[in-house]
Every structure is written in structure tokens, then in C-alpha cells.
Amino acid sequence: MPEAAEQSEAGEERVTGRQRLFKSLWPPRVSRAQLIVALLLFVLGLGLAIQVRSNSDSSALRGARQEDLVRILDELDDRTQRLEDEKQRLDDQRTELENSSDQAEEARKQTVEKERQLGVLAGTVAAQGPGITLTITDGKGAVEADMLLDAIQELRAAGAEAIQVDDVRVVANTYLEDADGGVRVDGRKISSPYTFKVIGKPQDLEPALNIPGGVVQTLEKEQATVSVTRGEKIVVDALRRANRPDYAQSSSQ
Numbered sequence: 001m002p003e004a005a006e007q008s009e010a011g012e013e014r015v016t017g018r019q020r021l022f023k024s025l026w027p028p029r030v031s032r033a034q035l036i037v038a039l040l041l042f043v044l045g046l047g048l049a050i051q052v053r054s055n056s057d058s059s060a061l062r063g064a065r066q067e068d069l070v071r072i073l074d075e076l077d078d079r080t081q082r083l084e085d086e087k088q089r090l091d092d093q094r095t096e097l098e099n100s101s102d103q104a105e106e107a108r109k110q111t112v113e114k115e116r117q118l119g120v121l122a123g124t125v126a127a128q129g130p131g132i133t134l135t136i137t138d139g140k141g142a143v144e145a146d147m148l149l150d151a152i153q154e155l156r157a158a159g160a161e162a163i164q165v166d167d168v169r170v171v172a173n174t175y176l177e178d179a180d181g182g183v184r185v186d187g188r189k190i191s192s193p194y195t196f197k198v199i200g201k202p203q204d205l206e207p208a209l210n211i212p213g214g215v216v217q218t219l220e221k222e223q224a225t226v227s228v229t230r231g232e233k234i235v236v237d238a239l240r241r242a243n244r245p246d247y248a249q250s251s252s253q
Contacts, residue, residue: 068212075158075211078204082159120162123169123240127162131234132205134196135227141192142222145176145183148194151215152176155198158208162199162236166190169238202230 096106119125134151136143152170155163163170168185177184182191198205206228209215216226 065212071207072211075204075207078201079157079159082204121171122242123162123171123238124242126235126237126239127199128233128235129161129199130202130232131160131162131197131199131230132202133229133231133234134198134209135229136192136194136196136219137225138192138194138222139225140223141181143183143192143194143219143224145178147215147219147222148183148185149176150218151196151209154208154215155196155200155205158200158204160198160200160205164197164236164238166195167238169236169240171240197234197236199234199236206230 093110097110116125120127134155136148136151148165152163152165152174165185168174168188168190170185174186179189182189183194184190209226209228210217216228219226
């Protein structure tokens with residue numbers, strides 16, 4: 001009997017010891033210093049995740065060849081320079097108006113010049129100047145309207161001032177759609193070879209078409225033949241009829 005009592009007391013001591021150990025570990029007691037360390041580790045992990053994502057987004061440029069990167073940077077510099085030149089031209093016009101002894105005559109000259117410029121943009125007057133001729137020969141009928149539209153948009157972004165596709169003048173509201181055996185430009189059907197006459201700075205226009213993954217590479221993947229020729233005198237003589245508005249009137253008095 002004394003041995004059984006001793007065993008019972010030992011079992012109660014063991015159970016009590018486990019309970020005391022469990023109570024000492026749960027619930028966990030977190031100090032202020034531990035919370036601060038955990039918060040810092042979370043912020044560090046978030047920053048690393050953002051950095052990895054940023055690095056993956058720029059992997060396309062990182063994998064490009066050095067000459068391609070140089071060409072892209074040159075094109076961005078050229079576009080920036082064109083914007084600076086346009087700003088300077090407008091500043092000069094303002095200065096001329098402010099300083100001219102005969103402001104009315106100066107305003108008339110600038111109005112005539114502006115009318116000519118708007119006529120070129122609207123396609124109502126012919127234009128000539130340096131630029132390029134782009135010829136796309138599609139022997140398999142794989143070239144679609146959106147591919148030609150991409151070429152037009154890329155040329156505009158590179159500073160094209162006047163564009164003519166075959167015998168159709170390209171203006172702000174020009175649209176393209178697929179057609180049997182060719183493409184319709186503003187409702188007029190054209191077919192291969194597609195000839196673009198473009199007035200602008202050749203040193204900007206040609207590289208814009210040849211950037212990696214750009215217009216030329218896309219067309220060549222469709223087995224189309226693309227040629228770009230620079231010229232000192234490109235003539236854009238396809239004209240658009242000037243439409244007189246029915247309702248809109250000038251707000252100037």
C-alpha cells in the first residue's frame with residue numbers, strides 16, 4: 001500500500017509538471033522588440049519582391065543587343081529634339097508678333113503660313129520635301145489592314161508630316177479595313193505592292209520602321225518583302241476634298 005501511494009503521488013507530480021510547462025509556453029508572450037524585428041523583416045521582404053518584379057519587367061530591354069538599345073535611345077533623343085524645336089518655333093513667332101512694327105502685316109503672313117501648314121495636314125494641298133518611300137510587296141496575301149495601320153502610326157510618331165499610300169492621302173481620320181485581295185483605305189481598295197510616300201526627316205523615319213519587333217520585322221515574318229528608300233524630294237500629291245461644315249461656325253467676331 002505505501003508503494004502504491006508513492007506511485008500515485010509521482011504521477012500527479014509528472015502531470016502537474018507538464019501542465020506548468022504548457023502554461024509557460026502558451027499563450028506566447030511577444031516582446032515589443034520582437035514585434036519591431038518582425039515588422040522590419042516584412043518590409044524587407046516586400047521590398048525584395050518589388051525589386052524582383054521590376055527586374056523581370058525590364059528583362060526585355062536587358063536582353064536586347066547593344067546596337068538596338070543605342071538605336072532606341074537615339075530615336076527618343078530625336079523625338080525630344082523635335083518637340084524642343086517646335087517649342088522654339090512657337091516662341092519665335094510670339095516674339096515676332098510682339099516686336100513687329102507692323103503687327104497686322106506680320107499676323108497676316110503667319111496666318112497664310114498657318115493655312116498652308118494646315119492644308120498639308122488636312123491633305124487639301126500637295127506637298128514635297130525630304131523623306132522616304134516605303135514599298136511592301138505581299139506575294140502571299142498575308143498583309144492585313146492592321147499591319148499597314150501600324151506602319152502609318154509608327155511613321156507619324158517618328159515625325160512624318162505628309163503620307164500617301166498608293167493614290168490615297170492619309171489624314172487624321174483615315175481608316176483601313178481588310179478587303180478581298182487587298183486593303184481598303186478610306187473606302188478605296190488598294191493591293192500589293194503597297195507604296196508609302198512619306199515626307200519627314202529620313203534619319204528619323206527609316207530607323208523607326210526598323211526597330212526590333214517593329215514594322216519591318218513584323219511584315220517579314222509574314223514573308224512580305226519590305227524596302228525603304230530615302231529621298232531628298234518626295235512628292236505627296238494625292239489630295240482630299242475640303243468639306244465645308246454644315247453647322248459649325250467660327251467663334252471669332
